[in-house]
Amino acid sequence: MPAPSPGSPVQAARTSVAERAARIRFRRALSLMVMTLVVPGSAQLAAGGNRRVGLVALRTWVGMWLLVVVGAVAVAFDHGLALTLGSTPWFLLLLRLALLVGAVGWAFPFMDAWRLGQPLTLGLAHRRAAVGVNGVLCLSVAGALLFGAHVVGVQRDLMLTMFGSGQVTDAHHGRFNVLLLGGDSGAGRWGLRPDSLTVASIDEDTGRTVLVSLPRNMQNFPFAEGSVMAEQFPDGFDADYLNGVSTWAQDNTELFEGSEDPGVDATISAVEGITGLQINYWAMVNLQGFKDLVDAVGGIEICPKMAMKDPQANLDVKKGCQEADGKTALGYARSRKLYTGLGDIQRAQAQREVVSAVGAEVLSPWSVLNPLRYWNLNMAATRTVEFGKGMSPVRAGLWAMAMTQVNGENGLTCGVPISDLSVRWDSERAPRMFQAIIDDDTDRIGKQLCSPSGLAS
Numbered sequence: 001m002p003a004p005s006p007g008s009p010v011q012a013a014r015t016s017v018a019e020r021a022a023r024i025r026f027r028r029a030l031s032l033m034v035m036t037l038v039v040p041g042s043a044q045l046a047a048g049g050n051r052r053v054g055l056v057a058l059r060t061w062v063g064m065w066l067l068v069v070v071g072a073v074a075v076a077f078d079h080g081l082a083l084t085l086g087s088t089p090w091f092l093l094l095l096r097l098a099l100l101v102g103a104v105g106w107a108f109p110f111m112d113a114w115r116l117g118q119p120l121t122l123g124l125a126h127r128r129a130a131v132g133v134n135g136v137l138c139l140s141v142a143g144a145l146l147f148g149a150h151v152v153g154v155q156r157d158l159m160l161t162m163f164g165s166g167q168v169t170d171a172h173h174g175r176f177n178v179l180l181l182g183g184d185s186g187a188g189r190w191g192l193r194p195d196s197l198t199v200a201s202i203d204e205d206t207g208r209t210v211l212v213s214l215p216r217n218m219q220n221f222p223f224a225e226g227s228v229m230a231e232q233f234p235d236g237f238d239a240d241y242l243n244g245v246s247t248w249a250q251d252n253t254e255l256f257e258g259s260e261d262p263g264v265d266a267t268i269s270a271v272e273g274i275t276g277l278q279i280n281y282w283a284m285v286n287l288q289g290f291k292d293l294v295d296a297v298g299g300i301e302i303c304p305k306m307a308m309k310d311p312q313a314n315l316d317v318k319k320g321c322q323e324a325d326g327k328t329a330l331g332y333a334r335s336r337k338l339y340t341g342l343g344d345i346q347r348a349q350a351q352r353e354v355v356s357a358v359g360a361e362v363l364s365p366w367s368v369l370n371p372l373r374y375w376n377l378n379m380a381a382t383r384t385v386e387f388g389k390g391m392s393p394v395r396a397g398l399w400a401m402a403m404t405q406v407n408g409e410n411g412l413t414c415g416v417p418i419s420d421l422s423v424r425w426d427s428e429r430a431p432r433m434f435q436a437i438i439d440d441d442t443d444r445i446g447k448q449l450c451s452p453s454g455l456a457s
Contacts, residue, residue, distance in 0.1 A: 026126040029117025030133060036113040037137050040106060043113040050112060057109045087396075092156035096149045103145035110138040151374065158378050174440045177201045178399045179271055179282040181264070182333075182351050194243050194267060195287070196351045199275060200399055201437050210442055211413045212433075213348045214274065215423045215454070216243040218416070227269035228255050237270065245270045264388065274416065274425075276434045282388040283399070285355065287333055289384035291326035294354075296376035297361035299325050302332050302353065310335040329354050345415060345453050352413065359400050412445060415454025429456065 032043040040061050044054030075082045085091050114134045119127050182196035197214040221237055223230040229237070229245070232255070239248055246263035249256060256262035268279050294300055303321040310316075315331030317324070324332060333354045336347035367373055387396060417429035429449050436444040448456060 022123050022126060025118065025121055026123075026130065029114075029119065029122065029126075029130045032113040032117050033110065033130075033134050033137055036109045037141065040109045043109065043116060047116045049116045053109065053112060057105075060105075086155065087159050089156050089159050092152050092159070096152040096156065099145045099149035099152065103142045103149065106141050106145070107138055110134060110141075147371070151371065154375065154378050158381065174204050175201050175437070176204060176280040177277045179268060179279045180355070181267065181282060181284045182355075183284055183286055194246055194284075196348045197242065197267070197271065198348070198352065199271060199277060199279070201277060202399065203440065203442075208442065209412070210437055210445065210450075211352070212275065212437075213345075213352065213413075213415045213452075213454070214242060214271065215345060215348070215416065215418070216241055218242040218274070218423050218425075221270060221425070222273040224269045224272035227266075227273075229266050229269045230273070242270060242274075261388075276431075276438060281396075281399075283396070284386040286384050286386075287330060287351075289380065290333065290354070290358070291330045292380040293358055293362075293377070293384045294324070294326035294329045296373065296380040297358060297367065298373070299323050300329055300354065300357035300361060302329060302350075302357065304332065304350075306338075308332070308335060308338050310338055312337070329358075348415075349452055363400060412442065412450050413452055414445070414450035415452055417449060417456075418454040420455075426454075426456070 032047055035043045035046065039058065041054040041057030041059075044050050045058065071085075114130070117130060119130060122130060178200045180196075180198040180200065181194040182198075183194050195216055197216065199212045199214070201210045201212070203209070219236075219238070219241060221242065223233060223237070229249070233239070237245060245266045249262040249266035253259075253262050256265060259265045264282060264284070268282060271277075272279055300323070301321055302317070302324045304317055304319060307319045308315055308317050310331065313331040313335040314327060315335050317328060317332065333347075333351045335350075361367070362377060367377055414433065417426040417433055418424055419426045433445055433449040436442055436449075
């Protein structure tokens with residue numbers, strides 16, 4: 001039988017059948033790759049490949065999703081679990097290893113899917129397209145998992161860097177108290193002399209917070225009984241202001257045997273003597289490094305109640321709410337010469353405003369979803385915030401959330417009760433307010449006891 005001539009109906013029919021078969025083989029090859037992307041191991045089971053490889057990949061995939069679902073349900077019932085897991089170094093190490101193994105292991109089903117697609121039976125154009133698709137899928141999956149492993153590694157390094165060893169102390173009467181020290185190591189300033197002191201007393205169960213600011217220029221205050229400073233100043237501190245306690249201790253370190261940071265320890269004994277609260281933890285924020293933290297979150301909103309121009313603080317802002325970059329936010333937190341009457345008190349209020357605004361930005365989901373922002377935040381945080389021993393990542397997270405929730409339903413912001421602008425201790429109002437905190441009965445704290453300035457309203 002003679003061969004059909006080119007262009008004849010028979011030849012055209014044969015060409016059409018061959019093209020359809022080629023397209024089917026190409027679609028099959030692509031389908032196997034997509035199946036591997038969606039459900040690893042399904043291509044091997046469906047196309048008669050290596051069933052052992054398919055079952056291992058499929059069981060691993062199903063097991064991973066079971067863990068994700070169980071974890072999501074657990075977090076839905078216990079919101080603190082996510083914070084706990086996200087700040088536990090050993091869990092982060094396991095997660096990172098799992099992501100690294102997944103990045104390498106997922107490549108094998110992709111390569112086997114490429115084999116099952118019988119690339120040598122494909123036309124040159126289809127073969128090149130299949131190679132490209134397989135390469136893109138394989139590299140995309142591996143790249144995403146490797147990047148995830150890197151992010152988890154950065155998070156673990158941050159936890160290990162910022163939180164040292166030390167025993168976690170228990171809450172007192174259902175509350176734990178954190179002292180926030182705002183230090184400034186700018187030009188012309190020696191060390192980290194705390195220019196702002198704030199105690200956050202947080203309910204361990206509800207998270208309700210009382211934020212108490214202590215004026216840096218308070219004088220003649222007592223120290224906690226039995227402390228080194230109480231022995232040196234039994235009648236109250238008369239050598240300097242409250243923020244000078246740290247400097248005095250650093251000049252007399254021989255009195256603080258065994259102390260790793262005499263300045264902080266002395267300051268804590270002063271705060272405990274003033275408030276009657278037992279400080280569980282402390283955190284130091286370097287206001288000079290705060291500039292980087294503000295820039296890392298893309299700026300914050302500040303709401304000055306007047307136009308402020310202070311060349312020494314590099315500050316020039318108008319009245320009202322506005323976006324501020326790191327340089328402006330730092331100047332806003334530093335400036336005090338423009339305030340009249342309540343200079344240091346108003347400055348402390350501005351610093352709390354800046355800390356709260358940064359905290360809200362740091363805790364936003366975008367801080368994790370944006371890789372560049374996440375990286376910048378981690379780098380800036382290690383230069384800006386220091387925690388004392390015993391402060392766990394979980395407690396630090398609760399404290400950070402509390403700092404963003406005051407002035408609302410979840411907390412109060414108060415100045416230490418004072419009787420006048422000379423920052424004299426109000427012997428009637430102050431003990432009542434702190435006793436209410438100690439008793440974990442903050443509903444007793446009304447406007448008469450709690451005001452941002454500390455003066456009676």
